[in-house]
Amino acid sequence: MNIEISPYSGEEDAAARALEELCVQGTTLKLKFRRPNFRARSELYENYRIYCARRDGELVGIIAGALKGAKLHGEDILALYVYDLRVHPAFRKMGVGKRLTNALLDDQGRDADCIYTLINGENEKALNLAGRNFDPKVSIPLTYALIPVYRKRREPATWRFDKAAKIRESYVQTQAGHEFMPLFNEEKQAGYVGSLVLEGRAGTGCSIWTNEDLLAEQIIRIPSRMKALRILFGLLKPFIKLPHIPAANEVILSWFLFDLHADSSQSLGSLLAAVNNYALAQGRTYLYVLLRNDDPILQQLREAGLRFFTFPYCFLAKGRAFPRESDNIYIDIRDL
16 A cells, blocks of 8 residues: 655645544544644644655545653653544554654654653544554553533632642642653643632642633534433423533533642632632533542542542553653643
């Protein structure tokens, strides 16, 4: 099969977005991404590459990678994040993904100490593809917490807006032991919404991110149990406020929380009540936060009495230096 691998030029934007339409993510919950242009997400990074695979001029695959500095085990390293691997369904299991991965690694991988990726734990096709093409040396299980926004909550504490850099500083000071933290570049924060902190509680705050204009999520199919809930909630909606269950073809109006930290479950509940009300006023229906399975924030969420859904995610890495499974890794919000 004659497949040509070459750098992305921008002229392929329409074809790249059309390819994205064919690459549905997930199993029971299926979704795809909508972008204003294919490289909008990559432009969050200072040093990125995108490679394309073509057969007779037709775009049949694409991949992206971003090099960035990070701190790991007391050492300054270069990490390569590999993302946006898409292969046309008719050309899968033909080595297209492997050739794209090799082209990217031959370029940026030579300078990288660590090579990593993030994958939806329910996306079996992507996990299998990563196993064949990526050959990870460590797999760290993560949990996505999805907190529905559907009613105004009582705010037991006063709060104020702050700068993202201040929240990051507080996060680092109060959450010791994080590994794999990238350098903070305030100029590369195109999805940044704002940051909140509780008054008088220096150890409690978070920042907010949106992918609405970068990588919006569109639902293709929801599980049967969610369909049943959607019908039930629709019947009860005139009488009680309930979480919004998205329908097929609906774009999820979500915000991502990052640098989230709290000095207690009570403080976390107060902070998220403020974030909830802010999100509700802006028409959001879900708050997302990606955490390690053993992150204390997960337990604090439960202790705070918050209702949320979860689904699995995976951090995969290899290279000269990569996080250990026991490491408390930091998740770069730009990677989500």
